[in-house]
Amino acid sequence: MDRAWPKAVVFDLDGTLVDTNADLTVALNVTLAELGLPEHPEHAVRKMVGGGLSLLLDRALAAHDVSLGEEAKVAMEARLFEHYAANPASLSRLYPHAAETLRDLQALGIACGICTNKPHAMSRDVLRAVGVLDVFACLQCGDSDLPKKPDARGLLRLVDALGAEPSSTFMVGDSITDVKTARAANLGAVVLVSYGYTAEPAAELGADLVIDRLDELPQAFAGLMPRKASFT
Structure with a gap:
């Protein structure tokens, strides 16, 4: 060589x-909907991505001025993982x-x-x-x-x-x-x-x-x- x-x-x-980013946005917004929270547009999610799904959820919640207790946070992290794992590559x-x-x-x-x-x-x-x-x-x-x-x-x-x-x-x-x-x-x-x-x-x-x-x-x-x- x-x-x-x-x-x-x-x-x-x-x-x-x-x-x-597009697939992450879909999974994140489905998770937020389960909490009764509004969606984030794809361009906003792009600025939240980096460091894993846990940090993505943290940033998405913070943007809505929402915080979860430890047990609820763990549960929603699991839901975000499930949603993303089910369809990680469509978009x-x-x-x-x-x-x-x-x-x-x-x-x-x-x-x-x-x-x-x-x-x-x-x-x-x-x-x-x-x-x-x-x-x-x-x-x-x-x-x-x-x-x-x-x-x-x-x-x-x-x-x-x-x-x-x-x-x-x-x-x-x-x-x-x-x-x-x-x-x-x-x-x-x-x-x-x-x-x-x-x-x-x-x-x-x-x-x-x-x-x-x-x-x-x-x-x-x-x-x-x-x-x-x-x-x-």
Whole structure:
């Protein structure tokens, strides 16, 4: 393999490869309706997404100036999970240029994996629905036996399963969680997309590079390589 390429690339899922906001909005609004609360429009939910379903519900309730007791909150989290799990991929779409970029990496022989806090079954459902499940050799998901991101242990297990070393692996994500996870795992580099689910500007999160489109990845890799170890 040309030295301008990492041996493996690990992607975050939501907000990086797939825009899942529409399906999350549907599940959230069904849950809110069960509490007798008004719906949130999709553009408002987009600003609430990030960090998991529990935080999404917290933000949605806070926007209505509503708080729940612990028992009620746990019950409604379970309902939100049920609603989303029942239909996680009807409206979700790959971000522009994601499919061709993934196929290009596959053609180059670069092993690709997913590291997400989303549960495994949901992750597979989403990737299958958008037509790229076959690209990924391994998935490390939030319901595994290892802690979720930003704990690095799941990512390190994924890198090993991809047949790579941390130094020869790049991560592509959208949030500070992805940056922290990649740094804790001592990956070769971390690239963030500018359009993801994060309240803070991606440029301020400490990544090696921020890109606006996924088809910028090949150029990003080439630009990052001189500052990193040479990979074989």
